[in-house]
Amino acid sequence: MITSTTNPQPADFADVRATNLAVVLRFVREHAPCSRADIAASTGLNKATVSSLVADLIDRRLVRETGLTENRVGRPATMLVLDGSPYAAIGVEVNVDYVTAVAVDLAGERLLSWRRSFPGPDGSTGQAVAAVAAIVRRVVSRMAKQERQVLGLTVGVPGLVGTDGTVLIAPNLGWRDADLAGDLAKALRDPGFAVQVENDANLAALAEHRFGSQAGTANLVYLTGEIGVGAGIILDGRIRRGGRGYGGEIGHIQLDPLGAECRCGRTGCLEAVAGIGAVLRHAPLSPAEVEIELDEVARLARAGDARTLGLLAEVGRQLGKGVAVVANLLNPEVVILGGYYVPLAPWLLPAVEDEARGRTIAPEGGGCRVVASTLGYDAAALGGAARVLDSVDSGRLPRVS
Template identity: 45%
Template sequence: MVSKERAGAGSVDEPTDQLALRRANLSRTLRHIRTNGPRSRAAIAAATGLHKATVSSLVDELISRRLVREIGTEHSGAAGRPGRGIALSPDVGAVGIEINVDYLAVHGSDLTGRTVIEKRVSFDAKGRDVERCLDDLTQAAQRTLAELVRRGVTPVGLTVAVPGLVDVARGVVVLAPNLGWRDVPVATRLAHGLDPDLWIGVDNDANLAALAEYTWGVAAGTDDLVYLTGEVGVGGGVIVNGRLLRGADGFSGEVGHLPLDPSGERCGCGRIGCWETKVGLAELVRRATPDVAYGLERGPIPDPEERVAEVLRRLARGDKAVAAAVAEVGRWLGHGGAILVNLFNPRVIVLGGYFADLADHLIPSAQANLARMAVASTAARCHFVASHLGFTAAARGGAGVVVERMIEDPTAVSLAPAPTLAAAR
């Protein structure tokens, strides 16, 4: 499991700077393999500039930590004996879990990036108090972690995604208006019900989804992008120069609470006319399908995709009121998007959650309003695109944070050696 004390702890006979150098070189080697795929020790040495003997020692340690494995031979085309390829290990992995107003999403993957588990279930967060929500969250984590183990993957960490302000350093949800949470120590609470050696992180859902989009999504590798969550509320993750923008206190990205309409509806945060009161899923459902609006349920809470599917069915039938409601959301989406374009100058605004499901109906009016309201030359080079990661983007990003932590500091991972064939007998 991931040890919270190992990183930075030095032995009595090895200077700290040598440990830091070793840690940096382990990370450099592991990151090279992750970026470039399986490589022989000689190829890694040639590409990184590290001495062959050093690389051999680093690889041996990474193998002992079960972060890489040896595979077949690599033929470089050069003279000499071909070397065995070194590849990322599928034996270790990570979990991300998102809790939202009306669903729980989980994503489990291994170090190679292979999705092992991905699912989403309806969940009535507003109908439960904080303690019951945390109990259910802990149980979902326990089931997901156990399932990973059953599939031969040892989890080394877990990240929880929450729609609200999060003190990442302490793992505390400072404020999540749509959940009704304030100052909730999520990481500490989950630690009581999970393996004490398991690393647990907590972060904002839109930030994690933005990281997932930047790594795996439709705009992967775009160094300047904004990701918008389309949930009951609306959040934003901002990538600037390839790095997540967090702000002085880590609370940036609360774009759903941009005050756009002083005479508008009251938001869950208590203020009037926030952007999410114009474009959030709850508002669209209220306008487009008032007969099944949030708060009217007399049974299980419908999944967000069920709500969107109903909107699409009514659009297909030519329902003019529904078409008008969707167009209105699109216009307000472009209105708020123009503010983000003027502030951050992104190349792309990625629409996630329900926005992606309705993208064909939302983007035309959103793009037109963006062009009208943003600085002209800036708007011409920025466009809306639909995410293909769906409602599990934040959970996927949460697992990615754990993997990045492994890559950044391989010495933080200490696992029992894989059983040998002889031992298995």
């Protein structure tokens, strides 16, 4: 009848070293340039241990000594920074008519960001795998020319992705029960790095958590602003996916039983009343046409067109209801609006915040702020790369070559 709430593994001495390597790596990530003495002082590890760990990280080319020294009392200290020049982490986002690829180095600096057209819902899963594999091969080849080892690849997909990486359903892509990770690894012919698949909203949340304007916020919810709306939920510093990995489906929470019909067949879903489709004058066609329409909406709003301003305020109020659900249930520090919400944020945000505060039982919305993403269109792909860096930071270090 009694079970434990957590089940950490025992810490044997090999684990101690791996844990401490990760601790030192993260310290350098956050505090570079820094000296071995700084690391010892802040982590509580003794100096001999720190020297040994740093030597190991230098061997792996994760950390390097700079020419710089810091003059302290006593002899000058050699300063350390992240190296990572021999590494790259790759993230890919698959969407209806494009695929985006991003590569970053160990420090998170962007090495490339590519966008290519994609077969989309008319193509088969096989075609999709081939298209993704093609762009990944080109990224890997580019990285090889820079003599970088690929640390891993994460592919983001708009849909329900199980905890095992299987795509259960991606409605806009027409996929069902697709083993994308397995098929992709096969198409890449055993590439020598891990291939993972993840929900796109989860990846965008990871990108915000590592690279965005709210980086490091422990409790953060990202809302994708596409025709569909999904949430990436970070609580206590980690993505929370739920039991099967299907969490974050905020788009089909009913906000208004009398609201517009949703693509899912229900009525008044958040997606139907507060998704970007509710802003468009026409039934959405291709994403390219959506962008053109939204440019026009933003132009009218800037010009003070009353009908447009009223529409954006109404969509903002509906979205605020959705944010209130999140604020009441999860009490995040911040909700970040992404995708097509970003260019409309100046007109949406006041209504969103006002409505959300009025509907949250904790005073001042429980401290929850609402902001627009600053990461741009490749947030999910960038999050794929962030997920690879997360696994390095938690101790899965590349082997010494």
